Amino acid sequence: MLDETPDAHFADGPWAVETHGLTKRFGDNVAVNDVELLVPRGCAFGYLGPNGAGKTTLIRVLLGLTHADAGTMSLLGYPVPRQRDRALARVGAIVDEPRFHGHLTGRQNLQILAAARERAARDRIEASLERVGMMHRADDRVSKYSMGMRQRLGVAACLLGDPQLLILDEPMNGLDPAGMHEMRDMIQTLVAEGRTVMLSSHLLDEVERTCDAVAIVDHGKVIRQGPIAELLAGAATKVHVGCSSPERAQSILAATALGAQVDLETAGLSIHLAAGTGRDTIAEINRLLVEDGIAVYQLQEVQVSLESWFLQVTSRLGESE
Ligand SMILES: Nc1ncnc2c1ncn2[C@@H]1O[C@H](COP(=O)(O)OP(=O)(O)OP(=O)(O)O)[C@@H](O)[C@H]1O
Ligand SMILES: [Mg+2]
Known part of the structure; x- marks a missing residue:
């Protein structure tokens, strides 16, 4: 009925x-x-x-x-x-x-x-x-x-x-x-x-x-x-670089046009890349470092969790809640 x-x-x-x-x-x-x-x-x-x-x-x-x-x-x-x-x-x-x-x-x-x-x-x-x-x-x-x-x-x-x-x-x-x-x-x-x-x-x-x-x-x-997988695909990515002389590597990358934020980490760097950055950029990072005599042991793209993405898109960055 x-x-x-x-x-x-x-x-x-x-x-x-x-x-x-x-x-x-x-x-x-x-x-x-x-x-x-x-x-x-x-x-x-x-x-x-x-x-x-x-x-x-x-x-x-x-x-x-x-x-x-x-x-x-x-x-x-x-x-x-x-x-x-x-x-x-x-x-x-x-x-x-x-x-x-x-x-x-x-x-x-x-x-x-x-x-x-x-x-x-x-x-x-x-x-x-x-x-x-x-x-x-x-x-x-x-x-x-x-x-x-x-x-x-x-x-x-x-x-x-x-x-x-x-x-x-x-x-x-x-x-x-x-x-x-x-x-x-x-x-x-x-x-x-x-x-x-x-x-x-x-x-x-x-x-x-x-x-x-x-x-x-x-x-x-x-x-x-949207679907979580799609949203994450549009998020910024992070690349961990394991290398010799991290501080020198940081200043080399800072002097380039990559425009990425580069943070020092134990035995390497972490590089924050904007959404949509291709694998070419990661290859470019490798090339820049190696050409300057830095040994690169590891280049690893880190999966961005929903949490860090959430912090990117809300205005609450740095707040605990
Ligand atoms: N009955 C009400 N009268 C006046 N303001 C209200 C009322 N209910 C909710 N609010 C206000 O509306 C906003 C949203 O509240 P709401 O409870 O929907 O949030 P929430 O996302 O469920 O939060 P929480 O995670 O704490 O449960 C808050 O600013 C709250 O103070
Ligand atoms: Mg509630």
Whole structure:
């Protein structure tokens, strides 16, 4: 029946989340600033930014927990707020910490949540507990759960609706390294099943390990977005040079037109090259040094991590957070 409405064709679009010009202000503070976001279906997508960047606010706007001041958005192809009920029936979300009744067991909490949903949700309780590895603790009170177990129960609660899209706000928060590892595996399994997982995080390393694509947000604005591999390909690279007389090598390179930043390192140099610098430049560095009588033992291009790239593209260089 649902598919017979005039808007049903919207549900076929390529994007799990699509926003245009999305803006949310708190007084003069623009928490979500003209955001153009395209989250492809069937991937793990990281919404990455430092504290206060506007990640939670964007998620709250997407879920209709707070209204947007400007812009348009759709979830799974359904325009919201116009078709919010239809969209949210296929979306599972955890915003802030998942909230449960502490005096009830994990299973009882899921039973309450399932009762508020369609009939099929009740039949998904056991499978959901199984999926998040909580079967053995399902009959313990939630008040006795660790943070990691609560997060897992939160994901189990999301799965009751058999969602096509999961939106998780900082799912790694409060988890120890083993808990993060489990969460990452769980997210990847959900994606392997064809679901889309959009997560927010300020943990660069986790996003790099967990996600296929990313949007980097700072001061409410999306600065870059796309597949992680593509973004990194457009980033500056670093070349480590192992050589004799590093100080002399540094001054030789500084006197050339390479325009690269050259730092002294133990037994060599590290050279920062601009995005798009070809292998010819690395060969040129070698030639310049060798012609000046410097022995080059090693020339190694170092993979730029998302973290250093993130620091390049945000204005937070040198800040600890
Ligand atoms: N209800 C609110 N009223 C007023 N200002 C708010 C409100 N919620 C958020 N803000 C402001 O909006 C900006 C974005 O906040 P938000 O919580 O979305 O950031 P975040 O990226 O989720 O940060 P964190 O990594 O700390 O969770 C901040 O400047 C914050 O102070
Ligand atoms: Mg937040």
